[in-house]
Every structure is written in structure tokens, then in C-alpha cells.
Amino acid sequence: MISQRRRYKDYMLYKFILIFSLFSSTLACSSPTSNTQLPVQSHTETDPLSPELTFGIIYPMAHSFYEVVTENAEEVAKVSGIELIVKAPDEANLEQQIRIMETLIRQNVDGIAIDPIDSVALTPYINKAINAGIPVICFESDSPASHRLSFIGADNLQSGTRMGEAINQLLKGRGMVLVETGMERVESLSERLEGFLNYINNKTDIDVLEVRYNEGNKERALLQLEQMIDDHPHFDAFVALDFISGSGSVLVWKAKGLNRYALTLGMMPELKEAIRNGQITIALSQNEGLWGELIVKYLLQAHNGKEIPEFVDTGISLVDLEALK
Template sequence: MSVTLRTWLLLVVILCLFIAIAVYKDAAPAAPAPPSAPPSSGQKNVQDPAYTFGIIYPMAHSFYEVITQYAEKTAAANSVQLLVKAPEEINIEQQIQMMETMIKMRVDGIAIDPIDPDALIPAINKAADAGIPVVCFETDAPASRRSAYIGPDHYKSGAYMGEIVNKLMKGKGMVLVESGMADVSSQKNRLTGMLDYLSRHTEIQVLEVGYNEGSSDKALKDMERMIDDHPHFDTLITLDILSSTASILLWKAKGLKRNVVSIGMMPNVKEALINGQMTSVISQDEQVWGDDIIGQLLHTVRGESAPSHINTGVREVTKDSLE
């Protein structure tokens, strides 16, 4: 056999060996994958919120936006998902329906500023029966099974407002008053506290009290009419956020130079103070309500002790104090 033929045969043998090895590797069973961890039943992913809380306002208004901003920050820091709802305008039936929806969703806690505390009692108690704690803020529903109330004593807030008016007017003069809903306990108590203070400690005459009943348009019309009927008044007092906002529009339109004493800090109120369209504002430290709402609900759902009333108090804000 020639050398050339032997060389070719050797090459053929080597090639066959390589083919055999490759076929064996492809046919060999793959090494088993390491066992995966069994799925955990009932455990939440890291991304899932620890709790879901609902906040229900009496209406959509800039006054409540600041509360929401603070609530969202505190919620995010505590792995809480927030559901924020409010009727476009004051509407008791819609607020009750929002409560019912959150109960069906099985949220972990609800905070509500009830338009009519008595009308909301069945819904609040239904949530409590379902194991969902309810916190009231700004307006209380003490006859319900709510777990806590966040906000001031409204009678004392009204008396404090009377004290501010007395200081401003030096105990004499004439005032016009625009309030909110005549039958809502928080607004009724605020008005009573102010009127009691003025009658007991001053010679200030209350010319007229109007009620906007939850309507911004009615608040504006009430104040326009009262000003026309009593042109010699010295001070306008507004006791709810709708009246306060309407008074700013009225003062801008009429260019009036009378005193305005209002309640409730909002961005437009702050601007009105700086521009001289308001004289004094009674703040309820609304900006901390968001923190208190989330904190109170967290304490409750965790089974921790918590106060049944967080009194946020009131303080006067003026242009000078802002500066």
C-alpha cells in the first residue's frame, strides 16, 4: 500500500471518530436544572403595597389638594397605596356611594370628611363591620363607629375667630357673615362659637348671616346682596372654604377696601393675603392632616394604640406673619 493511500485512510478514520463523538454529545441527556423555589401562597411581591387606604373628600377643591400631597408623601414612605375620591360638588349620595365602593374593594382603611355625619353613619358602621377602620377628619361623626377624629374643636375655632375680629375692630362696628351648610355640625358649631364670643365680649353688630348650602354661586350672590343691602359694614367674615374663595373674587371685582376674615389656608387665600384682599385667615393647620390621616390608619391596621382625637388646633395667619 502506498504512503498516499495510508494517509487518506488515516484521515478518514480520524473524521469518523470526530463525528461519533459529536453525535454522542447531542444524544446525551442534559444535566437537570436546579429545583426552583416553590411559589409562596399569600405572600406579596416586594413591589406590592403593604396596605391600600382610601380618602374621601366632600368635594373637589384646591383646599384638599395640599392635604392629598402630604398624604401621598407619607403613604409612599410606608408602602401604602392611596385611592383619593371626591364628588365634583357637594353631594351626600355620591359620598355614600364612594364609601360603598371602597368597602366592596376591601381596602385596608378609609379616611372621610363627611358632608352630613348623620347620613354617613350607616356606611361608616358597615365598613367597621367589614373590619375596615374609618377615620373622620375636619368633620366628625361621633355617633358612628369611626376609630378616630382628626381636626379642631369647631366651637373653639369659631370663638377664636370672634377674638380675632374683636382685636381687628377694637370691639365695635358692623359685620356680615357668610357660612356654609346650616345643618352640618362642624360649620354650625363654628358659627355658634363666633356669635357667642361677639355677643359676650364685644359691641360688634352682626348685620346678617348667609348660608351658601354648599354652592359657590350662592355664596357669591349672598355676599353681593348683603353688601348692597348693608353698604356701611366694616368687616366680612367667611366661615367655610367656598365663601372664602368667593370673597376673593368679589373683592377683586368690586375693589373693596374693607376687612375680610376667613377660615382655611389655600394657595389663592395666601395670594389674597399678600395682595391685601384678605385681612386675616384662621388656619387649621390643614397641611398636617395628610400626615395624621396616614399615621392614624397605619396605627389602627397594625393594632397599635392611637388617640381617638387628634386636635389640630387653629392659628391666625396675616400678611405680616407670611412675610
């Protein structure tokens, strides 16, 4: 009887050991030390911590005018999981802009938006990026001879014409005007000047006393404006066809306490304040606050192989004191 019980206990112990061994073997096969790969969590395209695309934005110079463009672009890029590389020479410098362009091409970014200082000189570098499979968009100033995919901005000839119409209305068809602009070879600036002069010369009896170029230099813009005022003290209005000349005129109007019409380009916070304070009469905006969003939107579409419009017209707005009320 005792031996029968012992045999039963031995049998149950053997069964327990067998089951335990099989269970342990199963655990060992599913252990993390095995060659089985655990699933890796992938980031979606909208995850801002893991950007899948990189776009470059190249300005002609570092200036507060472009801050609103960058802020707008960064907001859209963050939502879309896109990293932005924003670069600009300290002052308008063609060689530096070319080097920035070449660096982005070597980095094999997924798209480039550029406001070219010299549309002709930048053409081969824009084409080099396109040939490397990198979509390129121009904004504010175009490079029409290049293979760029799109231009985002306003019609600059029309912008010049609208400024001519505005000054004509203020002066009622007669008077003397001083004009300052940036770099002569920048396409957007040359078109604005052409549109302005064509209107003034053909539609009014207003005399343009002098036109000067600041070449993208803030100190030069100030000096030239002061010289023109000294040379033509009886002028009736000043027209700035670039934002550097416009910013300079605010300082000169404050320092000299001038009570003359001043028209400028761009809509920065400092210019809004200048309009309220009477240093600026009218500012022409090309709705540059839209550029950043449109840059990211159309570079993304181009990267995904979709067609994008050759010209994205952001329009023209004239802002005066009444518009700010």
C-alpha cells in the first residue's frame, strides 16, 4: 500500500517537472534575447519631433521685413513635420547667396525657396538644384530665365504703377518727387521702378527729381536720402521702392521733423507705427504675410510630384492711416 502511494507521488512529481520544463522552454523562446525583432514605433509625417523633409529658404539679406515670412513658414512646417533651414547674408551679397544655395544643394534638401539678389547670376544655381531633383521656387523677386517651378509674390510692374497712382492722387497731378530703391540688378526692384516711372512720365505732370540706389545697405540708404533732401529741399514727396529705403525714411522724417508725403513698400510693425505717427503716408504691401505658408505648401506639392502654378499672385494692398483705424 505504501509503495503504491509512493509510486503515485513519484508520478505526480514527474508530471509537474515535465510541465514546468515545457513552460520554461516556451518562455526562453519568446525571450527578448532571441533574434525576434520587436516592432519599432514609426513617426508620422505630422510628428514635429521627427521631420521627414527639409526645405531651405534663402533671403537676399537679414531684415525684419522677412520675419513675418519665416514665422508663417515655421507654423505650417511644424504641422507638416518639415524642418526649415532659413539662411540670409547679413547684407545683400550675391556671392554669399550663391554659397548658401550651393550648400543646400550639397545637403540634398527636399526643396528650396529663394528670393534671388540677381536673377541672371542665380539662374545656373537654380538649374543645378532642379537637375539634382530639388524643387526650387522663387518668391518676391523672380528668376524667369531659370527652370524654377513657380514664382510667389505680386506683379512688381503693377506694384510700381500703383505707387505712381497713389502719389499722383496725393499731389493732384503736379509736384516734385525723390525716389530711392535697392539693388539695380534685383528683378523685383527694377520692375517696380519701371512701373512707377512709366506711370509718372506718361500719366502725370510730376517731376522725378532724382533716383538713387542704396545697394541693400542701410547706412547708404540713410546717407543718400539726406543728400537728396539737401540737394532738393523743395521736394513734395519721397517714394521708397524697397523696405530698406522706407525704414530709412522713418528715421530721417523723425530727425528732421519733415511734413512731406512719404510712400514705401512692405508692411512691418515699425511701418504701421510710422503711419500712425505721420512719418509714412502710405505703405504698399504685397501681402508678404502669405508667402511663408505658400512656400511650404507648394514645395511640398512639388516634392510629391504634383503640378504647381507657375505664378502665385499674392496681390497688392495700399495701407494708410484710415486703413489702420
